[in-house]
Amino acid sequence: MVKLNTIYTRTGDDGSTGLVRGPRRTKHDLRVEAYGSLEEANAFIGQARLTSSSRPRIDAVLSRVQNDLFDLGSDLATPGADAPDAQYPSLRIRPVQTLWLEQQIDQFNATLQPLTSFILPGGTPLSVSLHLARTVTRRAERLVAALVEAEPDTSPETLRYLNRLSDLLFVLGRVANDNGAGDVLWVPGNYGDVEKG
Structure with a gap:
């Protein structure tokens, strides 16, 4: 269990931060940006949970996801890889966690009508909050994709997990809109009707 007695340490005042292992990195380092975006996504999921109490199934899924995101951040x-004689293995996101997301997507998506258009973030407050969380998750995914390319020893499961999570948040956003009945559909512009000024 983590125990934090001191909140500020002053060690980051030079613009650097410490990782679990390895040399300190700048606070704008790609790895730090990636897990910082996870924190942001987690905060948006927490915000979504302010309006998910009336949907206990969704709320339970979001609760588990918040904990998984801490695993992913760790x-x-x-x-880098653990030393062969490491007493405790590093906490890693595992394929079973990604598989669980896929199972949730399949279960929730089974209740939805097929899409006939792209949808806009809108409808219920819960749906909008889930779409906000989804867009931040997509940003985190882009950063992790760049990190995997720059540092190939980064676990590819991190990228798979985020890809599935954004899909799950999309599906949950539709469920929160009366199983898609309240989705706000994209209406493509017809600029031929615009009067010339």
Whole structure:
């Protein structure tokens, strides 16, 4: 269990931060940006949970996802492989966690009508919050994709997990809109009707 007695340490005042292992990195380092975006996504999921209490199934899924995102953050904050004689293995996101997301997507998506158009973030407050969380998750995914390319020893499961999570948040956003009945559909512009000024 983590125990934090001191909140500020002053060690980051020079613009650097410590990882679980390895040398300190700048606070704008790609790895730090990646797990920082996970924190942001987690905060948006927490915000979504302010309006998910009336949907206990969704709320339970979001609760588990918030905990998984901490696992994923720990994974990204621990670069490199464990030493062969390490007493405790590093916390890594595992394929079973990604599989669980896929199972949730399949279960929730089974209740939805097929899409006939792209949808816009809108409808219920819960749906909008889930779409916000989804867009931040997509940003985190882009950063992790760049990190995997720059540091190939980064676990590819981190990228798979984020890809599935954004899909799950999309599906949950539709469920929160009366199983898609309240989705706000994209209406493509017809600029031929615009009067010339």
